[in-house]
Amino acid sequence: MISRSLILLVAGLLALFGVTTLTWSLAAAAPAEPGNQSNLRINEFMADNKNTLEDPDEPGEFPDWIELHNTGSTDVALDGLFLTDNPDRPTRFTITDGLTIPAGGFLIFYADNDPGQGPLHLNFALSRHGGFIGLFSGASETYIDSYTYGLQEPDVSEGRAVDGGESWRTFLTPTPGATNNFLPPEISNVQQMPPEPGISDTVTITAKVVDERGLASVTLFYMTTGVGEVAVPMTATGDLYSAQIPPLPDRALVGYYIVATDIDDLSSRMPRVTQQPFRYMVGFQAPLIFINEIVADNEGSLASPVDPTESPDWIELFNPGPNQVSLDGLFLTDSRNLPTKYPIPSGLTIPPGGFIIFYADNTSDVNDPDRALHTNFALSRDGEYLAIYAHAELEPIDEIEFGPVSPNVAWTRYPDGGDTWVQNACVTPGAANEVCDPQSHLPWVSN
Incomplete structure (x- = not known):
């Protein structure tokens, strides 16, 4: 040759x-001049693609992807170039000869570790935990472009703020195969009034929506049981847009989201496509109760009422209000994916300003009344998620993701029902919290 x-x-x-x-x-064909290839840039990528860009060669799959951009005024062939995710292996993937990016154009490579699918499929995948992307020239034996990235969010891309520019930013609305120069609309400050609608209430949804070049439309979409998706154009008062959801039957579960489209046909959705819609249940008012104290490594701070020789981990709930609160229909869970994991037995209540203890020992038995307060999960002393739910499709009534803890040391709200959590060596199960030797921490998940 x-x-x-x-x-x-x-x-x-x-x-x-x-x-x-x-x-x-x-x-x-002969390769493009090196000077032309020097105009190529890694312009955008996604390392945790869930639903953003479907594989054109394998429908139903959503691989990670890398976008290259030709910043020059002439077409550029990619002959003799390589892509890699390892700076010590610059020639890891050989780009097939004959591929070309037109002047000012873009080309997507799929980082799916499946090169057998075609020339645009790489022999490596990207890590959402952080990594390296490099475009290497075999002729000059140098990197034309490279980028080192950190932890990535699902369906959020990272790219150059301006095509081929120096600064990088995240894109909540990614632009694979298209320019980064025009940003999609920005939706913020979504409000619902009233927050807990009754059966006769019309619900007003408002949001702030802005776009640097001009908006074409802003639409509220809502859906409920037995009713398909309904689109309602939102009306503007300055940057504030509003629309209404009509009164719906008692206990109807309602979901909604907002889509804004600008004059460049770029769209944004709030919440994002990968997130659940905003939700409310007609006629439902969440009780005001808190997870108030947690011991995840109990070595004698509180004995089991069923067997005094056992010291299970425990969870304290607190009712700060002036009225008794029923726990009927509520759930405790240690998993975001299983919000109804432990159904709280019917008939349990918390008195005004009072407390109730649940024993997290994974010994729940619906046929044993003595174990009514024992959950079907245990806690981890290394820290985990804990929440109270009223419905699998609604936001939690209260939640916390707590960190590691020592034996007989509690994670405690101080004061009771407050926003601040402390690690507390003076545990107070079923009573007002008192703190000694405090180590203050902000909540890992706030209300």
Whole structure:
């Protein structure tokens, strides 16, 4: 095979003698000039693609992806270039000869570790925990472009704020295969009034929506049991947009989201596509109760009422209000994916300003009244998630993600029902919290 250096040498010599047209009998076309290839940039990527960009060669799959951009005014061939996720292996993936990016254009590579699917599928995948992306030139044996990234969020891309520019930003609305220069609309400050609608209430949804080049439409979409998705155009008062959801039957579960589209046909959704819609239940008022104290490594701070020789982990709930609160229909869980994991037995109440203790020992038995307060999960002393739910489709009544803890040391709200959590060596099960040797911490998940 004729080498690239020999081709360039012969072409240069012929040019000296006025020969400007040369045809080569080669399997592949001559590569683009290095100067043209230097105009290429890694422009955008996604390392945790859940639903944003579907694999055109394998529908139903959503691989991670890397977008290259040609910043120049002429087409650029990618012959002789490589992509990699390892700076010590610059030639990890050989880009197939013959691929070209037009002037000002873009090309997507799918980082799915499945190169057998075609020339745009890489032999490596990206890590959502952080990593490296490099575009390497075999001819010059240098990196044309590279980028080191950190932890990534699902369906959020990272890219250059301006195509080919120096600064990078995240894109809640990614733009694979398209320009980064025009930002999609920004939706913020979504409000619902009233917060807990009754059966006769019309619900007003408001949001602030802005766009640097101009909005084409802002629409509220809502849905409920037995009713398909309903679109309601939102009306503007300055940057504030509003629309209404009509009164619906008692206990109807309602979901809604907002879509804004600008004059460049770029759209944003709030909440994002990968997130659940905003929700409320008609006629439902969440009780005001708190997870108030947690011991996740009990070695004698509180004995089990069923077996005094056992010391299960425990959870204290607190009712700060002036009225008794029923726990009927509520759930405790240590998993976001299982919000109704432990159904609290019917008939339990918390008196005004009072407390109730649940024993987290994974010994729940619906047929044993003595174990009514024992959950079907245990706590981890290394820390975990804990929440109270009223419905699997609604936001939790209260939640916390707590960190590691020592034996017989509690995670405690101080004061009772307050926003601040402390690690507390003076546990107070079923009573007002008192703090000694405090180590103050903000809540890992706030209300």
